[in-house]
Amino acid sequence: MVQELLTAAVAVGVAGVTYVVAAARVVKQYERGVVFRLGRLYGDARPPGFTLVVPGVDRLRKVNLQIVTMPVPAQEGITRDNVTVRVDAVVYFKVVDASAAVVNVEDYRFAVSQMAQTSLRSIIGKSDLDDLLSNREKLNQGLELMIDSPAIGWGVQIDRVEIKDVSLPESMKRSMARQAEADRERRARVINADAELQASRKLAEAAQQMADTPSALQLRLLQTIVAVAAEKNSTLVLPFPVELLRFLERAGQPAPDRAVEAGPETDGHRPGGRDTG
Numbered sequence: 001m002v003q004e005l006l007t008a009a010v011a012v013g014v015a016g017v018t019y020v021v022a023a024a025r026v027v028k029q030y031e032r033g034v035v036f037r038l039g040r041l042y043g044d045a046r047p048p049g050f051t052l053v054v055p056g057v058d059r060l061r062k063v064n065l066q067i068v069t070m071p072v073p074a075q076e077g078i079t080r081d082n083v084t085v086r087v088d089a090v091v092y093f094k095v096v097d098a099s100a101a102v103v104n105v106e107d108y109r110f111a112v113s114q115m116a117q118t119s120l121r122s123i124i125g126k127s128d129l130d131d132l133l134s135n136r137e138k139l140n141q142g143l144e145l146m147i148d149s150p151a152i153g154w155g156v157q158i159d160r161v162e163i164k165d166v167s168l169p170e171s172m173k174r175s176m177a178r179q180a181e182a183d184r185e186r187r188a189r190v191i192n193a194d195a196e197l198q199a200s201r202k203l204a205e206a207a208q209q210m211a212d213t214p215s216a217l218q219l220r221l222l223q224t225i226v227a228v229a230a231e232k233n234s235t236l237v238l239p240f241p242v243e244l245l246r247f248l249e250r251a252g253q254p255a256p257d258r259a260v261e262a263g264p265e266t267d268g269h270r271p272g273g274r275d276t277g
Contacts, residue, residue, distance in 0.1 A: 095155055
């Protein structure tokens with residue numbers, strides 16, 4: 001009798017262990033478990049950790065809640081200003097409602113991908129080329145709103161949408177390069193003209209100052225001589241003021257002849273004669 005009881009107990013234990021093994025499920029920290037009992041959604045999503053289901057009756061489907069990085073294939077379209085471009089993007093999204101992601105949509109990843117491609121084509125047609133190149137933040141926000149609106153019903157939340165690259169035709173690239181070169185040349189000419197204007201004003205002020213103080217011109221001449229001599233040139237061309245040249249010319253002329261022809265001497269002496277007493 002005791003042996004039969006032990007055998008029954010062992011059989012029950014084995015059956016219990018077998019049931020637990022068949023019913024045991026482990027949900028990871030970044031997952032949620034959606035249980036279907038006889039094809040119908042049963043309760044809320046199972047939290048992470050150890051959980052049990054009814055073997056043969058319940059079916060547990062795990063849903064990943066991590067942020068998914070999904071590249072959007074390059075889409076070719078015509079902008080509002082009639083320029084053909086190819087634009088690709090990347091979408092960051094995550095599941096916030098595991099039950100809705102399983103029940104409301106067949107494949108939420110595929111659905112988000114198709115919606116992102118459609119929205120990207122729509123954004124290309126509504127935008128100008130300059131907006132695609134320089135105002136991407138606004139376009140990213142528009143894409144996020146367009147994708148997030150239907151994704152809410154799928155239990156999916158769009159975290160961020162980024163336009164990665166905008167490919168232009170070679171002819172358009174050359175045209176933009178010529179435009180940029182012309183704009184830079186225009187700015188360079190404006191800067192040079194402004195520099196000439198400022199220099200002319202400063203030179204006029206300096207000339208007025210030297211005219212009021214003539215000695216300043218001499219000091220400036222000496223500074224120029226020192227600057228030129230510091231270069232160790234073999235030939236030095238030194239300008240002289242006209243006033244200095246005129247002074248040297250007057251200094252080199254002989255003194256005027258002050259001798260006058262002597263007339264008859266009043267004192268009785270004649271040139272070359274003797275005193276007649």
